[in-house]
Amino acid sequence: MSKSLLVISRQAPWSGPSAREALDIVLAGGAFDLPIGLLFLDDGVFQLAPHQAAKAVQQKDLSANLQALGLFGVDDVFACGHSLSARGLLPPANAQTLDSQTIGELIDRYDQVITL
Structure with a gap:
């Protein structure tokens, strides 16, 4: 039986390789x-x-990778509601928005957690 994995992506797409590595x-x-x-x-x-x-910040666009998640069987995509609102972003259609308590419960459901 395979263990479940949660990847937590905490870096902006233009701040370095971490965002791409998380998606990979x-x-x-x-x-x-x-x-x-x-x-x-x-x-x-x-x-x-x-x-x-x-391209304006000499980075590769990650949106194609995000759109491919469903094709790879990755349906569990989440976003922190507080992080979204603090940055003036609307809840995305391609991720379930969670509050802080629910995020803690989510992390507890996975066997392994990687934070990038």
Whole structure:
């Protein structure tokens, strides 16, 4: 029986490689049918913002990777409601918005947690 994995992405898409690495881990886990979830927290919620100008900051656009999550069997995608509102972002359609208490419960449901 495979262990479940939650990846917590806390970095903005333009702040370095962490955002891409988190997505790569999730996509790889999904490709191998690993029970996996992805939580966007803190500046990580900026990855969910529409119309990002990645080329302006010489980064690769991660939106295609986000759209591919469902194709890889990754349906458990979450975003911190407090992080979204603190950054002036609307709740995204492609992630379930959670409050702080629910995030704690979510983390407890997974066998392994990776934070990037």
